[in-house]
């Protein structure tokens with residue numbers, strides 16, 4: 390499985406170095422980007438995104454709302470670091486840990502974040518993943534619609550529907566409609582109640 | 586390994602024990618001592634030459650003596666096909682069904698797995714219909730053709746029947762009952778949620794692979810041996826009816 394990518398924004402070099410090492414030591418976790426301030430982070434996020442971001446709480450809070458928004462939209466989880474015991478559980482953060490807590494807590498927060506991200510990763514089929522269009526067609530097939538009906542519903546020709554179906558079968562290795570239905574349910578494209 | 590008349594039956598089993606399922610169909614019982622294939626077949630009233638061809642075709646996917654197999658009588662071939670049907674219905678299908686039930690029972694939390702049971706039930710119905718049609722329509726017809734051809738019987742009614750249904754129709758309608766099996770295998774291998782009893786899943790997959798191989802061999806006999814052989818007899822009957830008319 391692909392590792393979960395982290396961005397670290399921390400101005401104190403020794404702390405940044407330590408955080409980076411701790412991330413790399415956790416299973417399925419890797420550091421994608423290290424920057425020395427929250428501002429640099431925003432620059433980075435103009436072109437890139439990262440799954441988890443570790444940032445100092447006070448630096449983050451000092452940013453303009455717009456800038457905060459920009460960070461939030463380019464990362465899925467934020468771990469905030471504080472240098473005292475008081476500021477805890479601010480809502481935009483996945484975890485808040487204090488530098489006074491010791492290494493264990495930071496390790497734990499990182500593992501928790503990686504675990505959370507991996508869940509999303511696993512739910513997506515790898516390699517031969519179906520396109521969004523194919524998933525729509527797959528749903529229609531499992532609901533028992535004919536090629537003609539599917540074509541009309543999706544504004545495409547019946548011929549295109551048949552091509553999609555062939556591609557779906559090829560990608561999944563499943564030929565029959567009932568087989569495709571099981572796939573669609575197991576992968577949460579449709580609910581079991583819709584097909585029972 | 587190519588099995589011959591004087592090969593020891595025990596050696597055949599040691600070479601590939603899945604051959605035992607073939608012996609079961611011929612009603613050959615275990616306890617071979619040091620007897621050869623010929624001796625064991627004799628003892629159980631099995632046609633050794635026919636047994637050898639079936640066993641060798643089973644062991645080597647590239648060995649399929651369809652011409653040679655056609656030298657055996659229709660009734661002998663059908664007898665084996667019927668026994669194979671019986672073996673599927675009494676052993677293969679119930680074994681898989683039972684394991685799927687266990688899979689559902691052990692994973693009550695994974696309610697989506699119920700669909701696998703439904704899927705297999707559908708497959709079983711299709712499968713039974715397929716066998717039933719062969720047992721009740723196709724094979725009796727083939728036997729009638731053979732008996733008419735051999736006994737020089739009055740066969741006007743058969744020739745009449747041939748215009749409505751003959752072996753060529755069977756070969757055209759004969760569908761591939763392996764497709765759903767293929768899907769089920771792939772669902773278990775690629776898409777099943779990570780349940781704890783992996784051994785059970787592996788057992789099911791194992792059974793599916795073995796049924797698939799068996800069905801492949803079985804259909805091959807129906808299509809490449811029985812079909813052409815009966816069509817040959819049909820031709821003889823037609824020719825004869827033309828000369829008498």
Ligand SMILES: [Fe+2]
Pocket residue numbers: 666670716719803807
């Ligand atoms: Fe059959």
Ligand SMILES: [Fe+2]
Pocket residue numbers: 715719759804807
């Ligand atoms: Fe068949």
